Amino acid sequence: MTGQIEIPETFPGPGDLxxxxxxxxxxxxxxxxxxxxxxxxAGARVALVARTEPDLKGVASTLPGPSLVLAGDVTDEDFNxxxxxxxxxxxxxxxxxxxxxxxxxxxxxxxxxxxxxxxxILEVNLTGSFLGARAASRVMDDGGRIIFTGSVxxxxxRRGLAAYSASKAGLTGMAKGLALDLAPLGxxxxxxxxxxxxxxxxxxxxxxxELAASITGHTAQERWGSSADLAGAYQFLASDASAFITxxxxxxxxxxxLV
Amino acid sequence: xxxxxRRRRVVVITGAGGALGAAISHRLAGEPETDLVxxxxxxxxxxxxxxxxxxxxxxATAMADVGDFDQVRSVVELAVERYGHLDVAIANAGVLxxxxxxxxxxxxxWERAFRTNVMGAVNLIRSAVPAMRQQAGGSxxxxxxxxxxxxxxxxxxxxxxKAAVIQLAxxxxxxxxxxxxxxxxxxxxxxxxxxxxxxxxEALDAIASRHPLGLGSADDLVGAYSYLAxxxxxxxxxxxxxxxxxxxxx
Numbered sequence: 001m002t003g004q005i006e007i008p009e010t011f012p013g014p015g016d017l018x019x020x021x022x023x024x025x026x027x028x029x030x031x032x033x034x035x036x037x038x039x040x041x042a043g044a045r046v047a048l049v050a051r052t053e054p055d056l057k058g059v060a061s062t063l064p065g066p067s068l069v070l071a072g073d074v075t076d077e078d079f080n081x082x083x084x085x086x087x088x089x090x091x092x093x094x095x096x097x098x099x100x101x102x103x104x105x106x107x108x109x110x111x112x113x114x115x116x117x118x119x120x121i122l123e124v125n126l127t128g129s130f131l132g133a134r135a136a137s138r139v140m141d142d143g144g145r146i147i148f149t150g151s152v153x154x155x156x157x158r159r160g161l162a163a164y165s166a167s168k169a170g171l172t173g174m175a176k177g178l179a180l181d182l183a184p185l186g187x188x189x190x191x192x193x194x195x196x197x198x199x200x201x202x203x204x205x206x207x208x209x210e211l212a213a214s215i216t217g218h219t220a221q222e223r224w225g226s227s228a229d230l231a232g233a234y235q236f237l238a239s240d241a242s243a244f245i246t247x248x249x250x251x252x253x254x255x256x257x258l259v
Numbered sequence: 260x261x262x263x264x265r266r267r268r269v270v271v272i273t274g275a276g277g278a279l280g281a282a283i284s285h286r287l288a289g290e291p292e293t294d295l296v297x298x299x300x301x302x303x304x305x306x307x308x309x310x311x312x313x314x315x316x317x318x319a320t321a322m323a324d325v326g327d328f329d330q331v332r333s334v335v336e337l338a339v340e341r342y343g344h345l346d347v348a349i350a351n352a353g354v355l356x357x358x359x360x361x362x363x364x365x366x367x368x369w370e371r372a373f374r375t376n377v378m379g380a381v382n383l384i385r386s387a388v389p390a391m392r393q394q395a396g397g398s399x400x401x402x403x404x405x406x407x408x409x410x411x412x413x414x415x416x417x418x419x420x421k422a423a424v425i426q427l428a429x430x431x432x433x434x435x436x437x438x439x440x441x442x443x444x445x446x447x448x449x450x451x452x453x454x455x456x457x458x459x460x461e462a463l464d465a466i467a468s469r470h471p472l473g474l475g476s477a478d479d480l481v482g483a484y485s486y487l488a489x490x491x492x493x494x495x496x497x498x499x500x501x502x503x504x505x506x507x508x509x
Contacts, residue, residue, distance in 0.1 A: 258409065
Protein backbone atom coordinates (compact mmCIF):
# COMPACT_ATOMS: atom_id res chain seq x y z
CA MET A 1 0.00 0.00 0.00
CA THR A 2 1.25 3.44 -0.83
CA GLY A 3 0.82 5.83 2.08
CA GLN A 4 -0.38 9.33 1.42
CA ILE A 5 1.65 12.28 2.57
CA GLU A 6 0.11 14.19 5.42
CA ILE A 7 -1.22 17.62 4.53
CA PRO A 8 -0.96 19.77 7.70
CA GLU A 9 -3.88 21.94 8.77
CA THR A 10 -1.69 25.01 8.81
CA PHE A 11 1.73 25.86 7.49
CA PRO A 12 4.07 28.05 9.54
CA GLY A 13 4.88 31.21 7.62
CA PRO A 14 8.30 32.78 7.67
CA GLY A 15 6.86 35.91 9.22
CA ASP A 16 5.40 34.18 12.27
CA LEU A 17 7.56 35.80 14.91
CA UNK A 18 4.84 37.15 17.23
CA UNK A 19 5.90 36.76 20.85
CA UNK A 20 9.28 35.17 20.02
CA UNK A 21 11.96 35.95 22.57
CA UNK A 22 15.02 37.04 20.61
CA UNK A 23 18.52 37.83 21.85
CA UNK A 24 20.33 40.04 19.34
CA UNK A 25 23.99 40.94 19.75
CA UNK A 26 25.66 43.84 17.99
CA UNK A 27 22.27 45.54 18.16
CA UNK A 28 23.35 49.15 18.53
CA UNK A 29 24.13 49.92 14.91
CA UNK A 30 24.45 48.67 11.36
CA UNK A 31 22.89 45.36 10.50
CA UNK A 32 22.03 44.70 14.16
CA UNK A 33 20.01 47.89 14.37
CA UNK A 34 18.15 46.91 11.19
CA UNK A 35 17.38 43.47 12.61
CA UNK A 36 16.15 44.98 15.89
CA UNK A 37 13.56 46.97 13.96
CA UNK A 38 12.61 44.09 11.69
CA UNK A 39 12.02 41.64 14.54
CA UNK A 40 10.27 44.17 16.74
CA UNK A 41 7.90 45.17 13.97
CA ALA A 42 7.17 41.48 13.35
CA GLY A 43 5.96 41.15 16.94
CA ALA A 44 9.05 39.68 18.56
CA ARG A 45 10.45 40.69 21.94
CA VAL A 46 14.08 41.68 21.49
CA ALA A 47 16.92 41.64 24.04
CA LEU A 48 19.39 44.16 22.65
CA VAL A 49 23.05 43.43 23.32
CA ALA A 50 26.07 45.65 22.61
CA ARG A 51 28.87 47.29 24.52
CA THR A 52 27.51 50.84 24.75
CA GLU A 53 24.38 51.27 26.86
CA PRO A 54 23.36 54.74 25.63
CA ASP A 55 23.43 53.51 22.02
CA LEU A 56 21.27 50.52 22.92
CA LYS A 57 18.78 52.73 24.75
CA GLY A 58 18.60 54.89 21.66
CA VAL A 59 17.67 51.87 19.55
CA ALA A 60 15.26 50.54 22.17
CA SER A 61 13.40 53.85 22.31
CA THR A 62 12.56 53.64 18.61
CA LEU A 63 11.24 50.05 18.60
CA PRO A 64 7.49 49.48 18.51
CA GLY A 65 7.56 46.41 20.76
CA PRO A 66 9.03 45.24 24.07
CA SER A 67 12.81 45.16 24.42
CA LEU A 68 15.56 44.70 26.97
CA VAL A 69 18.83 46.59 27.07
CA LEU A 70 21.79 44.46 28.11
CA ALA A 71 25.14 46.22 27.78
CA GLY A 72 28.35 44.22 27.85
CA ASP A 73 31.08 42.48 25.92
CA VAL A 74 30.23 39.31 23.97
CA THR A 75 33.76 38.02 24.51
CA ASP A 76 33.01 37.75 28.23
CA GLU A 77 31.73 34.29 29.07
CA ASP A 78 29.92 35.42 32.24
CA PHE A 79 28.22 38.26 30.40
CA ASN A 80 26.71 35.87 27.88
CA UNK A 81 25.33 33.73 30.69
CA UNK A 82 23.92 36.88 32.32
CA UNK A 83 22.17 37.79 29.07
CA UNK A 84 20.57 34.35 29.02
CA UNK A 85 19.49 34.64 32.67
CA UNK A 86 18.18 38.18 32.29
CA UNK A 87 16.10 37.27 29.25
CA UNK A 88 14.68 34.19 30.96
CA UNK A 89 13.91 36.25 34.06
CA UNK A 90 12.03 38.83 32.01
CA UNK A 91 10.23 36.67 29.43
CA UNK A 92 10.51 33.11 30.70
CA UNK A 93 12.86 31.77 28.02
CA UNK A 94 14.80 32.36 24.83
CA UNK A 95 13.57 31.22 21.41
CA UNK A 96 16.13 32.83 19.10
CA UNK A 97 19.72 33.93 19.67
CA UNK A 98 21.31 35.95 16.89
CA UNK A 99 25.09 36.21 17.23
CA UNK A 100 25.60 39.30 15.12
CA UNK A 101 28.26 41.27 16.97
CA UNK A 102 31.39 41.60 14.88
CA UNK A 103 34.25 43.89 14.01
CA UNK A 104 35.89 44.36 10.62
CA UNK A 105 38.89 46.66 10.75
CA UNK A 106 40.80 46.91 7.48
CA UNK A 107 44.29 46.09 8.64
CA UNK A 108 46.42 45.22 5.63
CA UNK A 109 48.68 42.28 4.97
CA UNK A 110 50.12 39.90 7.54
CA UNK A 111 53.09 42.15 8.45
CA UNK A 112 50.70 45.01 9.14
CA UNK A 113 48.49 42.85 11.32
CA UNK A 114 49.66 42.70 14.92
CA UNK A 115 49.01 39.40 16.64
CA UNK A 116 46.86 41.29 19.10
CA UNK A 117 44.67 42.61 16.29
CA UNK A 118 44.28 39.12 14.82
CA UNK A 119 43.34 37.71 18.21
CA UNK A 120 40.85 40.50 18.90
CA ILE A 121 39.00 39.91 15.60
CA LEU A 122 38.81 36.16 16.19
CA GLU A 123 37.84 36.78 19.82
CA VAL A 124 34.88 39.02 18.99
CA ASN A 125 33.62 37.44 15.77
CA LEU A 126 34.22 33.76 16.44
CA THR A 127 34.68 33.17 20.18
CA GLY A 128 32.01 35.77 21.01
CA SER A 129 29.54 33.87 18.83
CA PHE A 130 30.52 30.56 20.40
CA LEU A 131 29.95 31.94 23.89
CA GLY A 132 26.54 33.24 22.80
CA ALA A 133 25.58 29.87 21.34
CA ARG A 134 26.89 28.19 24.48
CA ALA A 135 24.70 30.35 26.73
CA ALA A 136 21.74 29.94 24.40
CA SER A 137 21.97 26.17 24.47
CA ARG A 138 21.61 26.21 28.26
CA VAL A 139 18.31 28.06 28.32
CA MET A 140 16.71 27.13 24.99
CA ASP A 141 14.00 24.51 24.67
CA ASP A 142 13.13 22.29 21.75
CA GLY A 143 12.59 24.62 18.78
CA GLY A 144 15.40 26.99 19.68
CA ARG A 145 17.14 28.89 16.89
CA ILE A 146 20.74 30.06 16.85
CA ILE A 147 21.76 32.26 13.92
CA PHE A 148 25.25 33.56 13.16
CA THR A 149 26.03 36.53 10.95
CA GLY A 150 28.65 35.28 8.52
CA SER A 151 29.88 36.99 5.38
CA VAL A 152 30.55 36.24 1.74
CA UNK A 153 34.13 37.24 2.58
CA UNK A 154 34.43 33.99 4.51
CA UNK A 155 34.36 32.25 1.15
CA UNK A 156 35.70 34.92 -1.20
CA UNK A 157 38.04 37.22 0.74
CA ARG A 158 39.50 40.58 -0.20
CA ARG A 159 42.90 42.01 0.54
CA GLY A 160 43.65 43.22 4.03
CA LEU A 161 40.83 41.31 5.64
CA ALA A 162 42.37 37.90 6.31
CA ALA A 163 41.46 37.84 9.99
CA TYR A 164 37.90 38.91 9.29
CA SER A 165 37.57 36.31 6.51
CA ALA A 166 39.00 33.60 8.73
CA SER A 167 36.57 34.49 11.51
CA LYS A 168 33.59 34.37 9.17
CA ALA A 169 34.67 31.12 7.52
CA GLY A 170 35.14 29.77 11.04
CA LEU A 171 31.53 30.60 11.87
CA THR A 172 30.37 28.30 9.08
CA GLY A 173 32.40 25.39 10.39
CA MET A 174 31.29 26.12 13.92
CA ALA A 175 27.62 26.34 12.91
CA LYS A 176 27.79 22.91 11.29
CA GLY A 177 29.52 21.42 14.31
CA LEU A 178 27.07 22.95 16.76
CA ALA A 179 24.16 21.94 14.53
CA LEU A 180 25.24 18.33 15.07
CA ASP A 181 25.78 18.83 18.79
CA LEU A 182 22.46 20.55 19.41
CA ALA A 183 20.21 18.59 17.05
CA PRO A 184 19.24 16.14 19.83
CA LEU A 185 17.94 19.14 21.82
CA GLY A 186 15.82 20.35 18.91
CA UNK A 187 17.94 23.49 18.48
CA UNK A 188 18.96 24.56 14.96
CA UNK A 189 22.13 26.48 14.12
CA UNK A 190 22.48 28.34 10.82
CA UNK A 191 24.41 31.16 9.20
CA UNK A 192 23.25 34.18 7.23
CA UNK A 193 26.09 35.39 5.00
CA UNK A 194 25.44 38.91 3.75
CA UNK A 195 27.12 40.31 0.69
CA UNK A 196 27.90 44.00 0.26
CA UNK A 197 25.32 46.29 1.82
CA UNK A 198 24.82 49.99 1.62
CA UNK A 199 25.51 51.22 5.14
CA UNK A 200 27.75 53.75 6.90
CA UNK A 201 30.39 51.01 7.06
CA UNK A 202 30.37 50.81 3.25
CA UNK A 203 30.96 54.55 2.75
CA UNK A 204 34.74 54.15 2.63
CA UNK A 205 34.38 51.63 -0.19
CA UNK A 206 31.84 53.68 -2.09
CA UNK A 207 34.04 56.77 -2.04
CA UNK A 208 36.54 55.01 -4.32
CA UNK A 209 34.93 54.50 -7.73
CA GLU A 210 37.21 51.58 -8.58
CA LEU A 211 36.50 49.75 -5.34
CA ALA A 212 32.80 50.39 -5.68
CA ALA A 213 32.83 49.12 -9.26
CA SER A 214 34.75 46.01 -8.24
CA ILE A 215 31.94 45.17 -5.85
CA THR A 216 28.96 45.87 -8.08
CA GLY A 217 30.81 44.12 -10.92
CA HIS A 218 31.16 41.05 -8.68
CA THR A 219 27.46 41.08 -7.78
CA ALA A 220 25.12 39.40 -10.26
CA GLN A 221 22.37 41.94 -9.52
CA GLU A 222 24.90 44.74 -10.09
CA ARG A 223 23.85 46.77 -7.06
CA TRP A 224 24.53 47.12 -3.37
CA GLY A 225 22.14 45.44 -1.00
CA SER A 226 19.72 47.60 0.95
CA SER A 227 18.71 47.28 4.59
CA ALA A 228 15.35 45.92 3.55
CA ASP A 229 17.02 43.07 1.66
CA LEU A 230 18.62 41.59 4.76
CA ALA A 231 16.11 40.85 7.46
CA GLY A 232 14.03 38.27 5.58
CA ALA A 233 16.63 35.51 5.80
CA TYR A 234 17.01 36.01 9.55
CA GLN A 235 13.25 36.05 10.05
CA PHE A 236 12.84 32.86 8.07
CA LEU A 237 15.58 31.07 10.02
CA ALA A 238 14.06 32.34 13.29
CA SER A 239 10.57 31.14 12.42
CA ASP A 240 8.85 27.78 12.74
CA ALA A 241 8.99 27.44 8.94
CA SER A 242 12.71 26.59 9.11
CA ALA A 243 12.41 23.78 11.68
CA PHE A 244 14.13 21.19 9.45
CA ILE A 245 17.00 23.47 8.37
CA THR A 246 20.20 23.23 10.39
CA UNK A 247 23.88 23.65 9.63
CA UNK A 248 23.02 25.69 6.55
CA UNK A 249 24.40 28.90 5.14
CA UNK A 250 21.95 31.32 3.54
CA UNK A 251 23.79 33.76 1.30
CA UNK A 252 22.06 37.13 0.93
CA UNK A 253 24.45 38.65 -1.54
CA UNK A 254 22.73 39.52 -4.81
CA UNK A 255 24.76 36.78 -6.45
CA UNK A 256 28.22 37.89 -5.24
CA UNK A 257 29.39 34.30 -4.79
CA LEU A 258 28.33 33.31 -8.29
CA VAL A 259 30.73 35.53 -10.16
CA UNK B 260 58.27 -8.68 -31.39
CA UNK B 261 60.21 -7.34 -28.46
CA UNK B 262 58.66 -7.22 -25.01
CA UNK B 263 57.57 -3.63 -24.26
CA UNK B 264 59.50 -2.07 -21.40
CA ARG B 265 57.00 -2.22 -18.56
CA ARG B 266 58.73 0.44 -16.51
CA ARG B 267 58.09 3.26 -18.97
CA ARG B 268 55.09 5.51 -18.47
CA VAL B 269 52.47 5.71 -21.23
CA VAL B 270 50.37 8.89 -21.50
CA VAL B 271 47.37 9.60 -23.75
CA ILE B 272 46.43 13.27 -24.30
CA THR B 273 43.37 14.46 -26.23
CA GLY B 274 43.12 17.98 -27.57
CA ALA B 275 46.89 17.93 -27.92
CA GLY B 276 46.82 20.42 -30.79
CA GLY B 277 45.62 23.41 -28.78
CA ALA B 278 47.75 25.82 -26.78
CA LEU B 279 47.24 23.99 -23.51
CA GLY B 280 47.44 20.53 -25.05
CA ALA B 281 50.71 21.43 -26.75
CA ALA B 282 52.18 22.77 -23.51
CA ILE B 283 51.14 19.65 -21.55
CA SER B 284 52.56 17.41 -24.29
CA HIS B 285 55.84 19.32 -24.31
CA ARG B 286 56.17 19.09 -20.54
CA LEU B 287 55.38 15.39 -20.24
CA ALA B 288 57.52 14.49 -23.26
CA GLY B 289 60.46 15.97 -21.38
CA GLU B 290 59.83 13.88 -18.27
CA PRO B 291 61.81 10.64 -17.83
CA GLU B 292 60.79 7.30 -19.35
CA THR B 293 57.57 8.63 -20.90
CA ASP B 294 55.82 7.57 -24.10
CA LEU B 295 53.09 9.82 -25.50
CA VAL B 296 50.05 9.15 -27.63
CA UNK B 297 48.70 12.49 -28.79
CA UNK B 298 45.31 13.05 -30.34
CA UNK B 299 43.41 15.96 -31.81
CA UNK B 300 40.60 16.66 -34.24
CA UNK B 301 42.76 18.86 -36.47
CA UNK B 302 45.77 17.33 -38.18
CA UNK B 303 47.77 20.55 -38.78
CA UNK B 304 47.66 21.64 -35.15
CA UNK B 305 48.53 18.15 -33.92
CA UNK B 306 51.47 18.13 -36.34
CA UNK B 307 52.60 21.50 -34.93
CA UNK B 308 52.55 20.09 -31.42
CA UNK B 309 54.60 17.07 -32.42
CA UNK B 310 57.08 19.28 -34.29
CA UNK B 311 57.54 21.36 -31.16
CA UNK B 312 58.35 18.43 -28.86
CA UNK B 313 61.84 18.19 -27.40
CA UNK B 314 64.28 15.80 -29.14
CA UNK B 315 64.23 12.92 -28.66
CA UNK B 316 60.60 12.16 -27.81
CA UNK B 317 58.70 8.92 -28.00
CA UNK B 318 55.38 9.86 -29.55
CA ALA B 319 52.56 8.35 -31.57
CA THR B 320 49.60 10.28 -32.94
CA ALA B 321 46.00 9.49 -33.79
CA MET B 322 43.27 11.70 -35.12
CA ALA B 323 40.08 11.48 -33.10
CA ASP B 324 36.83 13.29 -32.46
CA VAL B 325 36.48 12.91 -28.68
CA GLY B 326 32.70 13.06 -28.98
CA ASP B 327 32.79 9.68 -30.72
CA PHE B 328 33.44 6.80 -28.33
CA ASP B 329 34.83 4.43 -30.94
CA GLN B 330 37.41 6.98 -32.05
CA VAL B 331 38.57 7.59 -28.49
CA ARG B 332 38.75 3.87 -27.84
CA SER B 333 40.98 3.56 -30.92
CA VAL B 334 43.41 6.09 -29.44
CA VAL B 335 43.67 4.07 -26.22
CA GLU B 336 44.00 0.85 -28.21
CA LEU B 337 46.86 2.40 -30.16
CA ALA B 338 48.62 3.22 -26.88
CA VAL B 339 48.21 -0.31 -25.55
CA GLU B 340 49.23 -1.93 -28.85
CA ARG B 341 52.25 0.30 -29.33
CA TYR B 342 53.52 0.54 -25.75
CA GLY B 343 51.85 -2.37 -23.96
CA HIS B 344 49.87 -0.51 -21.32
CA LEU B 345 48.35 2.83 -20.26
CA ASP B 346 49.30 4.83 -17.16
CA VAL B 347 47.94 8.34 -17.68
CA ALA B 348 44.96 9.67 -19.66
CA ILE B 349 44.47 13.41 -20.01
CA ALA B 350 41.08 14.54 -21.37
CA ASN B 351 41.95 17.99 -22.57
CA ALA B 352 39.87 18.51 -25.72
CA GLY B 353 37.25 21.21 -25.27
CA VAL B 354 35.24 23.85 -27.11
CA LEU B 355 34.07 27.33 -26.21
CA UNK B 356 30.48 27.72 -27.32
CA UNK B 357 29.47 30.87 -29.17
CA UNK B 358 29.20 33.80 -26.85
CA UNK B 359 25.64 34.74 -26.01
CA UNK B 360 22.96 34.86 -23.38
CA UNK B 361 20.97 31.67 -22.94
CA UNK B 362 17.91 32.76 -24.89
CA UNK B 363 20.12 33.56 -27.86
CA UNK B 364 21.85 30.16 -27.96
CA UNK B 365 20.61 27.31 -30.11
CA UNK B 366 20.14 23.68 -29.16
CA UNK B 367 23.12 22.84 -31.36
CA UNK B 368 25.35 25.14 -29.28
CA TRP B 369 24.52 23.10 -26.19
CA GLU B 370 24.83 19.76 -27.92
CA ARG B 371 28.23 20.70 -29.29
CA ALA B 372 29.49 21.79 -25.86
CA PHE B 373 28.18 18.68 -24.12
CA ARG B 374 29.40 16.37 -26.85
CA THR B 375 32.99 17.59 -26.68
CA ASN B 376 33.44 18.84 -23.12
CA VAL B 377 31.44 16.26 -21.21
CA MET B 378 31.19 13.22 -23.47
CA GLY B 379 34.80 13.70 -24.55
CA ALA B 380 35.86 13.21 -20.94
CA VAL B 381 33.37 10.38 -20.42
CA ASN B 382 34.63 8.61 -23.54
CA LEU B 383 38.24 8.80 -22.41
CA ILE B 384 37.40 7.50 -18.93
CA ARG B 385 35.35 4.68 -20.47
CA SER B 386 38.21 3.76 -22.79
CA ALA B 387 41.07 4.13 -20.33
CA VAL B 388 39.56 2.34 -17.32
CA PRO B 389 39.67 -1.21 -18.74
CA ALA B 390 43.33 -0.79 -19.70
CA MET B 391 44.22 0.74 -16.35
CA ARG B 392 42.37 -1.95 -14.39
CA GLN B 393 44.62 -4.54 -16.06
CA GLN B 394 47.54 -3.10 -14.16
CA ALA B 395 45.53 -2.04 -11.08
CA GLY B 396 46.47 1.60 -11.38
CA GLY B 397 46.52 4.80 -13.38
CA SER B 398 45.86 8.51 -13.31
CA UNK B 399 43.14 10.28 -15.27
CA UNK B 400 43.25 14.07 -15.48
CA UNK B 401 40.35 16.09 -16.91
CA UNK B 402 40.62 19.70 -18.06
CA UNK B 403 37.76 21.54 -16.37
CA UNK B 404 37.78 25.32 -15.87
CA UNK B 405 37.38 27.88 -13.14
CA UNK B 406 34.20 28.70 -15.07
CA UNK B 407 32.86 25.44 -13.64
CA UNK B 408 33.10 27.09 -10.22
CA UNK B 409 32.20 30.69 -11.01
CA UNK B 410 29.60 32.10 -13.38
CA UNK B 411 30.72 33.69 -16.63
CA UNK B 412 28.07 35.75 -18.33
CA UNK B 413 27.36 34.83 -21.98
CA UNK B 414 29.06 31.43 -21.55
CA UNK B 415 26.39 29.14 -20.10
CA UNK B 416 27.22 25.98 -22.11
CA UNK B 417 30.91 26.31 -21.29
CA UNK B 418 30.27 26.91 -17.57
CA UNK B 419 27.68 24.16 -17.29
CA UNK B 420 29.79 21.57 -19.10
CA LYS B 421 32.88 22.41 -17.09
CA ALA B 422 30.91 22.09 -13.86
CA ALA B 423 29.80 18.70 -15.13
CA VAL B 424 33.43 17.73 -15.72
CA ILE B 425 34.31 18.59 -12.10
CA GLN B 426 31.50 16.40 -10.82
CA LEU B 427 32.39 13.65 -13.31
CA ALA B 428 35.91 13.57 -11.87
CA UNK B 429 34.52 13.18 -8.36
CA UNK B 430 32.17 10.35 -9.23
CA UNK B 431 34.81 8.55 -11.27
CA UNK B 432 37.29 8.98 -8.41
CA UNK B 433 34.92 7.25 -6.04
CA UNK B 434 34.04 4.52 -8.50
CA UNK B 435 37.60 3.59 -9.49
CA UNK B 436 39.49 4.12 -6.23
CA UNK B 437 39.18 0.39 -5.57
CA UNK B 438 41.00 -0.23 -8.85
CA UNK B 439 43.85 2.06 -7.92
CA UNK B 440 42.82 4.58 -10.59
CA UNK B 441 42.87 8.22 -9.56
CA UNK B 442 40.72 10.82 -11.30
CA UNK B 443 41.29 14.55 -10.83
CA UNK B 444 40.68 17.72 -12.77
CA UNK B 445 42.48 21.00 -13.35
CA UNK B 446 40.48 24.23 -13.35
CA UNK B 447 42.43 26.80 -15.38
CA UNK B 448 41.66 30.50 -15.31
CA UNK B 449 41.91 32.51 -18.50
CA UNK B 450 45.31 32.11 -20.12
CA UNK B 451 46.65 33.58 -23.33
CA UNK B 452 45.92 31.47 -26.38
CA UNK B 453 45.00 31.80 -30.02
CA UNK B 454 41.50 33.09 -29.17
CA UNK B 455 43.06 36.26 -27.71
CA UNK B 456 45.11 37.09 -30.82
CA UNK B 457 44.18 40.48 -32.22
CA UNK B 458 42.52 41.70 -29.04
CA UNK B 459 43.37 45.34 -28.25
CA UNK B 460 45.77 45.98 -25.36
CA GLU B 461 42.96 47.47 -23.26
CA ALA B 462 40.97 44.25 -23.52
CA LEU B 463 43.97 42.20 -22.42
CA ASP B 464 44.60 44.64 -19.56
CA ALA B 465 41.00 44.24 -18.43
CA ILE B 466 41.37 40.45 -18.34
CA ALA B 467 44.72 40.70 -16.60
CA SER B 468 43.33 43.03 -13.94
CA ARG B 469 40.95 40.31 -12.77
CA HIS B 470 43.83 37.92 -12.11
CA PRO B 471 45.79 38.96 -9.01
CA LEU B 472 48.92 37.28 -10.40
CA GLY B 473 48.37 38.78 -13.86
CA LEU B 474 47.49 37.05 -17.09
CA GLY B 475 48.85 33.55 -17.39
CA SER B 476 49.95 31.36 -20.27
CA ALA B 477 49.60 27.66 -21.00
CA ASP B 478 53.06 27.12 -19.54
CA ASP B 479 51.75 28.30 -16.18
CA LEU B 480 49.29 25.40 -16.15
CA VAL B 481 51.38 22.39 -17.07
CA GLY B 482 52.86 21.90 -13.60
CA ALA B 483 49.42 20.96 -12.30
CA TYR B 484 49.05 18.28 -14.98
CA SER B 485 52.52 16.94 -14.30
CA TYR B 486 51.73 16.73 -10.60
CA LEU B 487 48.37 15.01 -11.03
CA ALA B 488 49.78 12.61 -13.62
CA UNK B 489 52.73 11.63 -11.45
CA UNK B 490 53.32 9.70 -8.24
CA UNK B 491 53.59 12.79 -6.02
CA UNK B 492 49.80 13.01 -6.13
CA UNK B 493 49.28 9.34 -5.31
CA UNK B 494 46.90 10.07 -2.40
CA UNK B 495 44.91 12.72 -4.32
CA UNK B 496 41.73 11.77 -6.13
CA UNK B 497 38.47 13.54 -6.92
CA UNK B 498 40.07 16.93 -6.51
CA UNK B 499 39.60 20.05 -8.63
CA UNK B 500 42.92 21.87 -8.69
CA UNK B 501 42.33 25.54 -9.41
CA UNK B 502 45.15 27.21 -11.39
CA UNK B 503 43.85 30.69 -12.09
CA UNK B 504 46.34 33.28 -10.87
CA UNK B 505 43.96 34.02 -8.02
CA UNK B 506 40.99 34.87 -10.26
CA UNK B 507 38.47 33.09 -8.06
CA UNK B 508 39.96 34.12 -4.72
CA UNK B 509 38.35 37.58 -4.25
